[in-house]
Amino acid sequence: MAMNSELLKRYGGAVPRYTSYPTAPHFHEGVSAATYRDWLAALPTEEPVSLYLHVPFCERMCWYCGCHTKVVNRYDPIHDYAKALAHEADVVADAVAERLRVSHLHFGGGSPTTLTGDDFSVIMTRLRERFDFTDGAELAVEIDPRTMTDDMAQTLAQCGINRISFGIQDFNQRVQEAINRVQSFDDTRDVLEILRRHGIDAVNLDLMYGLPHQSVGDAERTVDLAVKLNPDRFSVFGYAHVPWMKTHQKMIDEAALPGAAERWDQSEAVANRLISHGYKRVGLDHFARADDPMAKHLESGELKRNFQGYTTDQAQALIGMGASAIGSLPQGYVQNAPSIRAWRRAIEDDCFAVERGLELSSTDRLRRDIIERLMCDLQVDLAPFETRDGAPDDNFASERARLVRMVDDGIVHLSGEHIQVTEEGRAFIRSVCAVFDTYLQTGKGRHSSAV
Numbered sequence: 516m517a518m519n520s521e522l523l524k525r526y527g528g529a530v531p532r533y534t535s536y537p538t539a540p541h542f543h544e545g546v547s548a549a550t551y552r553d554w555l556a557a558l559p560t561e562e563p564v565s566l567y568l569h570v571p572f573c574e575r576m577c578w579y580c581g582c583h584t585k586v587v588n589r590y591d592p593i594h595d596y597a598k599a600l601a602h603e604a605d606v607v608a609d610a611v612a613e614r615l616r617v618s619h620l621h622f623g624g625g626s627p628t629t630l631t632g633d634d635f636s637v638i639m640t641r642l643r644e645r646f647d648f649t650d651g652a653e654l655a656v657e658i659d660p661r662t663m664t665d666d667m668a669q670t671l672a673q674c675g676i677n678r679i680s681f682g683i684q685d686f687n688q689r690v691q692e693a694i695n696r697v698q699s700f701d702d703t704r705d706v707l708e709i710l711r712r713h714g715i716d717a718v719n720l721d722l723m724y725g726l727p728h729q730s731v732g733d734a735e736r737t738v739d740l741a742v743k744l745n746p747d748r749f750s751v752f753g754y755a756h757v758p759w760m761k762t763h764q765k766m767i768d769e770a771a772l773p774g775a776a777e778r779w780d781q782s783e784a785v786a787n788r789l790i791s792h793g794y795k796r797v798g799l800d801h802f803a804r805a806d807d808p809m810a811k812h813l814e815s816g817e818l819k820r821n822f823q824g825y826t827t828d829q830a831q832a833l834i835g836m837g838a839s840a841i842g843s844l845p846q847g848y849v850q851n852a853p854s855i856r857a858w859r860r861a862i863e864d865d866c867f868a869v870e871r872g873l874e875l876s877s878t879d880r881l882r883r884d885i886i887e888r889l890m891c892d893l894q895v896d897l898a899p900f901e902t903r904d905g906a907p908d909d910n911f912a913s914e915r916a917r918l919v920r921m922v923d924d925g926i927v928h929l930s931g932e933h934i935q936v937t938e939e940g941r942a943f944i945r946s947v948c949a950v951f952d953t954y955l956q957t958g959k960g961r962h963s964s965a966v
């Protein structure tokens with residue numbers, strides 16, 4: 516699909532990625548550690564929950580990084596962090612009414628594999644002491660392939676880890692040098708062989724477009740090489756240049772960044788190439804093998820979206836642990852203090868480190884569900900929402916009026932109560948969701964461009 520510069524100008528602007536609704540910039544200090552304690556105590560225990568553990572350390576900084584992480588040159592702070600993370604599992608388990616079952620666990624970061632095998636095992640042992648993992652639970656870890664060892668792979672396997680994800684971004688060495696992340700195809704292949712030998716065979720890989728010196732040819736060649744590694748899923752992200760928020764991004768030469776048209780061509784080339792290799796396109800930026808559970812959830816309309824992006828996880832509660840970690844409970848969202856020191860101090864005092872959050876109103880829930888269906892399915896039927904608590908009096912008339920221009924532009928079909936985002940509109944899905952976002956007008960937060 517050729518780029519339509521008018522559409523790009525109109526809908527390619529700064530909009531949230533909608534990994535939650537309302538989005539994190541709208542969290543506020545009215546939700547505190549005390550609120551979180553009440554919410555946890557009221558958590559229904561019959562359904563399994565998900566856990567997210569954040570490890571905000573990396574061996575080296577990649578210049579494109581948009582995560583909450585830091586590089587430390589001694590291991591002590593990481594060890595202390597691991598101890599506190601294990602203890603946060605105690606603080607959570609003590610606050611809930613009954614022992615919780617866990618169906619999904621995700622270690623993210625940063626690079627969770629900066630932890631030593633011993634520290635990683637201590638955390639996993641504590642989690643198993645305090646929670647019951649369901650049969651077939653998905654236990655996922657983001658790894659750094661550049662530092663992965665056979666010993667660590669063995670530890671992960673012994674701890675029951677069954678899914679790993681990591682970034683490739685682009686295999687062109689010039690691009691890799693410009694982003695300070697040099698990682699050859701051969702090394703990447705060897706790491707995957709080691710992990711698979713230890714029985715960890717569910718694999719997600721991340722690719723990026725819009726990187727310095729990157730071309731369409733680089734992006735296509737990277738896809739061709741990456742599919743040889745036979746991952747189940749790919750996530751494809753456009754590099755978001757926000758040096759005012761992430762100061763290390765100042766190391767990226769802005770003059771070497773591709774422009775909007777080139778970014779568009781790269782993203783289309785990556786998508787087309789992945790599809791030609793048999794991957795199914797999922798939502799905005801994921802691709803899954805046709806036999807992968809994510810593709811099946813897409814077909815059955817059960818795909819969900821959480822802070823990690825698209826997920827098959829059906830749990831109603833996601834408990835976040837670690838500095839800056841965000842949790843999603845039936846009552847609303849909570850976020851831990853981003854400062855490692857503040858987070859650790861609270862946890863070591865047997866307290867929660869929640870600094871902000873948001874209690875969901877019925878209007879928020881309704882709009883969250885509409886946005887989630889749009890992000891996942893590219894379509895939504897408004898009819899069942901019009902009778903739900905929190906629906907606007909005008910039955911979404913103002914939203915529909917705002918969609919009319921998108922219909923004229925060919926990115927949305929409207930028929931009765933049914934909204935369908937067209938294939939041409941897929942890249943602008945965030946802008947379609949933004950029509951239902953009543954917080955956006957308040958102007959909090961600065962977002963990256965949609966494409």
Ligand code: SF4
Nearest residue numbers: 573576577580582625
């Ligand atoms: S390894 Fe990941 S989290 Fe760490 S600096 Fe690189 S991109 Fe960021």
